[in-house]
Amino acid sequence: MSVRLSSRLARLLNMVPYFIANPGISAAEAAGELGVTTKQLMDDLNQLWMCGLPGYGPGDLIDLSFSEESIEVTFSAGIDRPLRLTSTEATALLVALRSILEMPGMVDPTAAQGAMAKIESAAGAAAVRNGVKATDTATNAPRSEDPSAATVRSALARSRAVRLVYYSASRDAVSERVVDPIRIVLVDNHSYLQAWCRQAEGVRLFRFDRIDEAVELDERSNPPADALEQDSALDLFSDDPALPLARLKVEGSHGWVLDQYPMDQRAVHADGSIEVTMRFATLDWMTRLVLGFGSGITVLGPAELVAAVRDRAGAALASYGAV
Template structure:
């Protein structure tokens, strides 16, 4: 819900300056340019009619003249005017922009750096006028974007398919796959490409720092309509029915692992321990994970994973006995 509201708010705030810069554009042309459906665009325009300045009476609210054939802004309520930031707001914006620069794929780092330089220069000018010294902040050099990240963003902008070489942590394997890019999202402080994986025939998330190589293909990106849903598969293992599932007993002193691994709690016991399920790629990877927690985690199912953990534990104990003898 929050993702949908944030996305719509950003879109609404951009509609007024967009239509001021493009007066008389048809609904179909505007929807294609903005990447939304015509129905969604008309809903947004109707929403703008009740937005504006405090007072919310005639002369306060945004006013538009729109139909399927033509859209014009007749009163902007000041949204087209430059925003004046307080020092606190400017600082918060600078921190946010610098954070985005460090997240691959979220923004064009050079454009973000230019925005940072302009804000710092404006802040420096204001400070210079206030203190009487003429020193202003010097703009920083452009930040180079990683080639893989640039290729992914280019394919997304050009609406073209991508060939990715990707490391899957759940399978502990590198694979090649063709993906129809949908959008770039931020999940748990990591940036991901959300796209339709033709190999898996489903929406998947590809973490940028695990994309080893990316090639923009000379063919259009054609994700199915349901893949364009903004909340589609934002969970890392969402909808991947091909992955097996482990049922685990997690002792109370290891329950913290639920904050670090994609697990679903099935039962909470009186002593604070839990039973949870977790999808995994290979028996070997999952067995290594479980053994790393010692007696804090025990496999309940499936039987083949129980056997794999048991065999690895016996082998390790035998190795210690051999060393001791």
């Protein structure tokens, strides 16, 4: 599921109890409190009309009466009732909570651990009632949150700008920059801060485990309006024509590398090898990357990268010969 779809699903699930608690609220006021545009809110309300219980007919689907002046839920399809989990569902939820707890910045650890304790307690009580010996799986020592992740979450909640000290793996460099947080997202099993970078003047993703330091500033976060709708900013790698372009031949046995690095496939040869291109920021970083794959990757160009790889490999071999 894409980040955009998963965030919309969470919003849709919250909207029904929200409108039940705030009957007759205007679209503009609700959009402001929910953090979306009025157009997005109206699109969500139209989507809710197609959600509900199996059967998917009258009396099954969520029903609403809404306009830009007033919104009211006329049938909740049971979404306002307390959820009862089966043991399988409870176990799956616990696994999911433990997994998300490992992702810095995604959730308040105290809140997640509190939810886990309640689920575990309820699951244990149900097991006793069913004659099954309960297993004590309660969380032990409270998990402390990384200070940088906590600062970023706080700044996002308070709509404050943040000064980051950030390590960029693609450039192999640490930089300091001021950003306007937009949201926290999960991409390829890593948590990121999506933010407007004032230095780059564009939307960027900052991986939480590469944020060395974060300081919340006493100024409001103010990303450009169009930055909030940039789905392309969720791409981890973007082609920067200002960076040099490496031409590489990847052996067939190393085809998996294309899934791990921002490479563009150009040709597939008869022997199964793949010709690709890849942008890089520094010659030293790219040289070390290529050498790490041994004979699995051969550099075709540019000439300075070919020379750098040849010289570094020669020096390494010479060191072995001197032993």
